[in-house]
Amino acid sequence: MDSVEALVAHVQALSGNPEEVSHLHSLLKQSEDSLRSQASRLFPFLEQLDPSKHSLGYLYLLEAYSSGPLLEEQASGYLLTVVEFIDSCSAEQIRLAPDKFTSVCKSFKDQVMQLEVAIRGVAPLRTAIRKLQTSSEHLTTLHPDFLLLCLLSKCYKAGLSILDDDIFEVDQPRDLFLYCYYGGMINIGLKRFHKALECLHNVVTAPMTSLNAIAVEAFKKYVLVSLIHNGQVPSFPKYTSGTAQRNLKNYTQPYTDLANCYATGKFSELETSIQTNIEKFQADNNLGLVRQVLSSLYKRNIQRLTQTYLTLSLQDIAGAAQLKTPREAEMHVLRMIQDGEIFATINQKDGMVSFHEDPEQYKTCEMIEHIDSSIQRLMALSKKLSSIDEHISCDPAYLTKIGRERQRFDFDDFDSVPHKFLQT
Structure with a gap:
């Protein structure tokens, strides 16, 4: 392409349907070096594009812009631009250039960490993961970055939305x-x-x-x-x-x-x-x-x-557990009872503790629902493993490797079965 202006015009004209987007993608690939060489002047051109309609072209310009050095006064505007793009971009278009999208998101992550505002990156990166994933079973390269921001900002519960997914597809071991x-x-x-x-x-x-x-x-x-x-x-x-x-x-x-x-x-x-x-x-x-x-x-x-014991005094518990006083032993026992770690009652009059068996009878509605959900999850996991096993067993690379390593047998390698054993 001759100029950024001409490329922006093509982005505006060719973002309408899949066939045109495919042609646009080819043009954008040819313009990569040119865009990077003009990184510092690309930001104003982004305002001419709609991130929801022109997602692929917007992504290429934004990635080229983020590849250059960012001045301190530009950081705030850059962060807002990336957040708006992640929220509104078309998942179908950005998946055509997943490496570009990942690069933008990682640059965004680096900026919020550098500015020590990690919490500003938590929600956008979670959205980015969902848009980049082909399914919830797919581990993207953005997963670790998202969890790192959750850790730095102490937004631990936000990380659970990703951690509770079952992962079966991994691109990179790291x-x-x-x-x-x-x-x-x-x-x-x-x-x-x-x-x-x-x-x-x-x-x-x-x-x-x-x-x-x-x-x-x-x-x-x-x-x-x-x-x-x-x-x-x-x-x-x-x-x-x-x-x-x-x-x-x-x-x-x-x-x-x-x-x-x-x-x-x-x-x-x-x-x-x-x-x-x-x-x-x-x-x-x-x-x-x-x-x-x-x-x-x-x-x-x-x-x-x-x-070992059915009943024991708080004094004896303190001695056996190497606690300083019976009062300290009582506080530990009470906390453990509250947390469900032991089952016991304390007699305040004589300072005796009675230990009990686990009262759970496994017959409440809640327990039955818990067991049923666990069984359903195990069945789904078993089905998934069978599917993966079948896929691997048909993989040409796997079969070639096994064929080289395993000794091959032909019928001629075995002794003939004597005729008398074939008679009934």
Whole structure:
């Protein structure tokens, strides 16, 4: 194209139907270098285009403009322009150039982080993900950026709208690692430790040929959350890569030592282990979680008592759980009863605690609905896995690889069956 003016005229004229948009796309591709060379003067031309009607052309101009340096006084106008574009653009048109759309959104993310207004990027990036996705099962490269902004702005609940999706399609492995790592951190922030463990587990057990920093940091948090939520760190499942099994513990020795001390149930030993490595925990930004591990040991020791005794005095609980006073023991027991972590009653007169069995009978309407929804989800997951398995088994690349690796057999390779065995 000879000029930006001529290109804008073509965008206005050729954005009406799919055939014309396809032709326009070819023109825009040819003009990429020219647009980038004129990045600083492109902003006024955007005002001549409607982001909802001329989405593809608008995207090319906006991406070229954002590729150049932005002055401080231009940042505010740029952010508003991107937000308006994301909200109103046509999903069909921007999916013709997903890399351009992703580039604009990442530039937008960088700007809100640089200006320290991460919260301004949360809603726009969530909209951008939905427009870029072909289905809710598709993990885009914008997922990790969105979750990062949720973390920085402490809008943890906003991240759940994305984290609750079941993901089956991933473009880049790094996106999956970051998505699950940030997802784990968001669930930690909401104290949804069970969900946090699921996310972090996915990072630790994901296929990898070489160890990466994301997996190492995820494993550190995985150890801490496992201790807080379950009181122990589970062994690596069989499907964990050999790389992770061989190397993760070597890079996280202070956390392994912490888990070993926790297993003894001795508060003083755990406290000493924490003090020994406190600078390391602080440098990893995990000191808050480490303190929760320390606090959870009291609860874990009290839970152990429920497996042995039917009744116990608050004084005895304080001694067994290594608490300073019966009053402290009472506060811990009350909190655990309230959180549903133990089932007990406290007799205020004699200071005795009676431990009970779980009263859940699994026959209420709410429980039946919960079980039914879980069954339905498992059935859907099983169906999806069968479909993926069938697709892979028909994939030419997979069949070629298996054909090379597997020994081939022909009928001639086997001994003939003696005739007498064929007689009835």
